[in-house]
Amino acid sequence: MGRIAYVDGRYSPHQDAAVHVEDRGFQFSDGVYEVAVCIDGTLVDLNSHLDRLERSLSELEITPPTTRKVLEMLMKQLLARNGVRDGLVYIQVTRGTAPRDHAFPANVKPTLVMTTKRVDHLHQKNILEGVKIVTTPDLRWARCDIKSVSLLPNCIAKTEARRAGAGEAWMVDSDGCVTEGTSSNAWIVTHNDKLLTRATTDNILRGVTRGTLMDLAKEMSLTFEERPFTVEEAKSAREAFSSSATSFVTPVVQIDNTVLGNGAPGLFTERLQGRYFKYCVNKESEL
Numbered sequence: 001m002g003r004i005a006y007v008d009g010r011y012s013p014h015q016d017a018a019v020h021v022e023d024r025g026f027q028f029s030d031g032v033y034e035v036a037v038c039i040d041g042t043l044v045d046l047n048s049h050l051d052r053l054e055r056s057l058s059e060l061e062i063t064p065p066t067t068r069k070v071l072e073m074l075m076k077q078l079l080a081r082n083g084v085r086d087g088l089v090y091i092q093v094t095r096g097t098a099p100r101d102h103a104f105p106a107n108v109k110p111t112l113v114m115t116t117k118r119v120d121h122l123h124q125k126n127i128l129e130g131v132k133i134v135t136t137p138d139l140r141w142a143r144c145d146i147k148s149v150s151l152l153p154n155c156i157a158k159t160e161a162r163r164a165g166a167g168e169a170w171m172v173d174s175d176g177c178v179t180e181g182t183s184s185n186a187w188i189v190t191h192n193d194k195l196l197t198r199a200t201t202d203n204i205l206r207g208v209t210r211g212t213l214m215d216l217a218k219e220m221s222l223t224f225e226e227r228p229f230t231v232e233e234a235k236s237a238r239e240a241f242s243s244s245a246t247s248f249v250t251p252v253v254q255i256d257n258t259v260l261g262n263g264a265p266g267l268f269t270e271r272l273q274g275r276y277f278k279y280c281v282n283k284e285s286e287l
């Protein structure tokens with residue numbers, strides 16, 4: 001059976017699934033999205049992803065396409081239809097289809113699109129061996145707290161990373177401080193064993209994985225602080241890593257031309273990564 005996508009109440013073969021040419025997601029990137037990971041049939045941190053989706057929709061005054069309960073059921077149904085027990089579900093909601101005009105149209109029906117993908121998360125090379133990252137100016141707007149599909153600056157930065165043979169780019173503000181990755185949150189571990197990541201009030205995305213890692217760090221009695229750090233601080237840090245639903249805890253072993261430590265994933269990062277894997281696999285995330 002081929003891959004099936006969901007578009008506005010219809011299930012169709014992935015390659016045929018389409019939205020209208022005047023969908024505002026297509027014309028203005030007027031939409032929001034979520035990516036949730038499924039491990040052994042369980043969606044990790046599902047409630048936090050749905051909370052954030054509801055918040056993104058509300059901040060942009062987009063009508064929710066359906067109730068939360070129905071959305072949850074549709075996500076699970078699509079995963080089941082595609083036989084995905086280990087993978088991800090992508091949800092996108094746009095304001096809907098309307099004649100092209102920049103201002104938000106009244107009474108428009110939102111478009112809901114969902115796709116799934118099979119991924120063997122826990123055996124990904126980058127996650128196990130770590131990645132190189134590059135740093136690049138943050139070209140984004142002032143509402144990065146909204147998980148909008150308007151991702152062009154992120155795409156430019158990620159392309160730069162790929163071309164440099166790196167796994168991710170960390171974006172840097174005008175003060176020389178790291179904001180976040182193109183599709184992940186950025187963390188360092190200082191030489192006095194403190195975890196540092198930027199506060200979510202600082203125009204970055206409130207990562208669901210970031211939130212869970214903070215809870216786990218507390219439980220492990222690791223100290224952490226939410227504050228900006230410079231690129232120089234990151235390069236001289238003891239360890240560094242990125243976090244996201246799909247990259248879990250990915251060790252950073254090199255920043256631009258600077259190799260961190262001995263160029264292998266650090267011990268703190270590995271401990272936290274191990275604890276996070278356990279959290280995902282043991283279905284604690286269902287609670």
Ligand code: PDD
Pocket residue numbers: 035180181182183184185205206207208209210243244245246
């Ligand atoms: N990206 N920051 C940005 C800019 C992101 O796009 C993401 C997630 C994160 C981490 O958020 P979370 O822990 O909730 O996944 C931080 C998803 C995975 C993506 O765009 O594919």
